Amino acid sequence: MRKLFFVYLMAAFSSVLAQVPVGKEPLAADTLAAASPESTPVLKVKWGALDSLMSSSTDTTYIINFWATWCRPCVAELPHFEQVRQDYARHKVRVLLVSMDFAKDIEDRVIPFVDRMKLKSTVWLLNEPDANSWIEQVDTSWSGALPATLIINSARPRRMFFEKALDYETLARELSYFIEY
Amino acid sequence: METNRNKVKVPFWLTMLLLSGTALSGLVLAKSVKAGTSASQTQARSIRTDSGTEGTQPDGYQVGDIVANFRLKNVDGRMLSLSDFTSQKGVIIVFQSNHCPFSKAYEDRIIALDRKFNTQGYPVLAINPSDPTSYPDDNIDQMQYRARTKGYTYPFLSDDKQVVAQAFGASRTPQVFVLKNNGAGRFMVQYLGTIDDNPQDPAGVTKRYVDDAVSNLLSNKPVVITTTKAIGCAIKWREM
Numbered sequence: 567m568r569k570l571f572f573v574y575l576m577a578a579f580s581s582v583l584a585q586v587p588v589g590k591e592p593l594a595a596d597t598l599a600a601a602s603p604e605s606t607p608v609l610k611v612k613w614g615a616l617d618s619l620m621s622s623s624t625d626t627t628y629i630i631n632f633w634a635t636w637c638r639p640c641v642a643e644l645p646h647f648e649q650v651r652q653d654y655a656r657h658k659v660r661v662l663l664v665s666m667d668f669a670k671d672i673e674d675r676v677i678p679f680v681d682r683m684k685l686k687s688t689v690w691l692l693n694e695p696d697a698n699s700w701i702e703q704v705d706t707s708w709s710g711a712l713p714a715t716l717i718i719n720s721a722r723p724r725r726m727f728f729e730k731a732l733d734y735e736t737l738a739r740e741l742s743y744f745i746e747y
Numbered sequence: 748m749e750t751n752r753n754k755v756k757v758p759f760w761l762t763m764l765l766l767s768g769t770a771l772s773g774l775v776l777a778k779s780v781k782a783g784t785s786a787s788q789t790q791a792r793s794i795r796t797d798s799g800t801e802g803t804q805p806d807g808y809q810v811g812d813i814v815a816n817f818r819l820k821n822v823d824g825r826m827l828s829l830s831d832f833t834s835q836k837g838v839i840i841v842f843q844s845n846h847c848p849f850s851k852a853y854e855d856r857i858i859a860l861d862r863k864f865n866t867q868g869y870p871v872l873a874i875n876p877s878d879p880t881s882y883p884d885d886n887i888d889q890m891q892y893r894a895r896t897k898g899y900t901y902p903f904l905s906d907d908k909q910v911v912a913q914a915f916g917a918s919r920t921p922q923v924f925v926l927k928n929n930g931a932g933r934f935m936v937q938y939l940g941t942i943d944d945n946p947q948d949p950a951g952v953t954k955r956y957v958d959d960a961v962s963n964l965l966s967n968k969p970v971v972i973t974t975t976k977a978i979g980c981a982i983k984w985r986e987m
Contacts, residue, residue, distance in 0.1 A: 636848045637980060666978045668852075668947045695951065696944040701976040710941075711919035711981035729918075729981075 608676050608689045610669060613700045616692060619662070620704075625721035626658045627744040629737070632704075632714040634666040635679045639731040640713040644683060646734040650741070651687050657745045661687040666712060669693040705729075719744050807916010810973045814926055814934045817911045819874065819904035822891045827902055829872075830932050836868030837927040837964060838934065839957065841942075842912060843903075844877045844920040845893050846884040847980035852946050853921050854897055860942070860957060861901040869925075869961050871901035876912030876920065881983045912982055919979030925960050925970075937964060940975030 609615075619628060631647055633640035644663070651661040663685065667676050672691050680689050694700055701710050705727035708714055715732055717740055718725040726740050808814060818828040832838050841857055843850045861871035877885035887905050894903045906912050915924060925938035938960035945951040960970040 632978075634848075634978075639981065639983065670947065695947045696954070697946075697978045698941060698944060698975040701978075708976070709918040710976045710978045712978065713981070 608665070608672055608680055608691055610672060610693050611690045613692070613694045613703075615690070616664065616700075617703070620716075620718055621720050623721050624658075625719065626660055627717065627719040627741065629659065629661045629741075630664060630704075630716045630718065631662070632664050632666060632712055632716075634712055635671075635675050636667070637712045641683075643713060643731045643733070644685065646732060646737055647687060648685060649734055650737050653738075654741065654745070659741065659745060663687050663689045665689060665691040667691060717741070717744060807914065808924065808936045808939070810936050810939060810970075812936050813929075814924075814936060815914060816932070817914070819906055819911060820887070822887070822894045822899075822903045822905075827872075827904060829934060832870070832872070832934075833928065833932045835870060835928055837925065837937070837961070839864065839869055839871045839961065840915070840924040840926060841871055841873045842876050842915070842917045842920050842922045842924075842982075843873050844875050844882070844885050844980065845889055846877065846882040847920045849946055849979050850920040853942055854899075856942055856949060857921075858898070858900055860961075863958070864961050864965075865900070867965055869965070873899070873901055873903045874906050874911060875903065876906045876909055876917055876982050878909060878983060878985045879907055880985075909982070909985055913984075917982060919977075919981050921979060922977075923957050925957060925964070927964055937970050938973050941977030941979075946977070 616630070620630070622628070629647065629650065631640075631643075633644065635641070647661050647663065650659070665676055669691060676689070676691055697710055701708050704714070704716055705725075707727060708729055711729055713731050715728045716725065717727075722744070724744060726743075728736075814829065816828055816830045818826055821827045829838065839860060843853070843857065845851070857871060857873065864870065875885055875890055879886035883889070885907075887907075890903055890905060893899075904911075917924075921942065923938070923940060923942055924936055926934040927937045929935050938957065940956060942955075942957050943952045944954040944956070954972075956972055956975050959972065963970050
């Protein structure tokens with residue numbers, strides 16, 4: 567079932583990609599994802615995917631959380647990100663959970679974990695083992711320790727980076743600098 | 748820092764779910780963040796800059812700094828000091844912990860480093876910076892068990908008060924500091940960062956940062972890549 571959905575997703579998306587110039591938000595994605603809320607695919611991505619999202623010109627605020635299933639403080643803060651995703655659904659705010667788990671663990675660890683935690687946020691697994699090549703591009707101050715969170719809106723432009731666990735209040739307070747009510 | 752970008756066409760946000768959520772309810776009472784929780788009494792600062800960074804980060808040793816002596820308990824029950832290594836050409840300090848999968852993924856490679864360089868004057872000296880009250884896996888009994896069952900060839904010191912980790916400015920496990928003995932017990936940082944460029948797969952390693960650094964030092968050449976960053980388990984500091 568998951569595979570079927572995946573194929574469908576890929577097919578749908580390649581058609582979207584063919585029509586939508588890079589930098590525009592593919593409108594189909596929301597409806598697509600909403601159509602099958604039961605399935606939460608975890609996408610294995612390379613740095614380029616994250617890089618283009620971070621430089622998106624769409625006036626969307628991205629909350630990019632770096633985590634791993636084995637990182638206890640990361641797991642503890644995940645519900646706050648889920649809550650923010652729900653509470654800010656009406657705003658142009660997107661939550662992206664970027665897993666640092668090993669790529670080989672995606673089927674046996676990451677996807678079951680995402681299912682068990684009922685995570686509805688988008689989850690990517692960044693398969694770039696040579697972290698030294700990209701950590702500084704996320705933020706020059708980041709040592710690489712988890713958890714870490716980047717809030718970014720490249721259109722404004724505005725960014726905040728945290729190398730620590732966050733709670734809901736902190737996230738909401740920081741978001742208030744990014745969105746207009 | 749080298750970048751090795753693999754540009755892959757992945758649409759930038761594929762499956763964001765737009766579930767209508769509850770509206771933002773009321774004003775948010777900003778609970779003050781415990782910035783400085785992770786601070787040592789003297790060595791940490793809270794960072795908040797215009798470029799938008801917030802976090803706590805201990806100041807620590809950088810390349811070229813002289814490391815102060817320390818004395819910690821080894822898994823064999825004896826106390827061990829950096830000054831016990833003054834007859835060596837240097838020391839490979841590794842902050843590692845039992846609870847961290849990234850750290851464990853490197854155990855065999857740390858043992859290999861010690862096997863290769865111990866006899867050449869650069870032994871490994873591992874330090875566990877975890878507070879065992881946060882991570883019981885990192886108490887001295889578990890450390891002894893791990894060292895014995897994995898066959899550590901190197902000392903494994905307990906820094907359960909985290910004094911040494913604070914002094915070094917260690918932020919995560921695993922994290923390495925290569926120290927060169929400049930004589931008279933003056934150990935100078937020559938390299939700090941990660942072991943190599945592939946925690947997931949030892950066979951996929953292309954850059955051996957620590958090996959390269961120590962090899963260069965042994966042949967009296969400067970270390971080329973002196974600092975690297977890597978993903979790791981954040982050191983959870985004791986509540987002060």
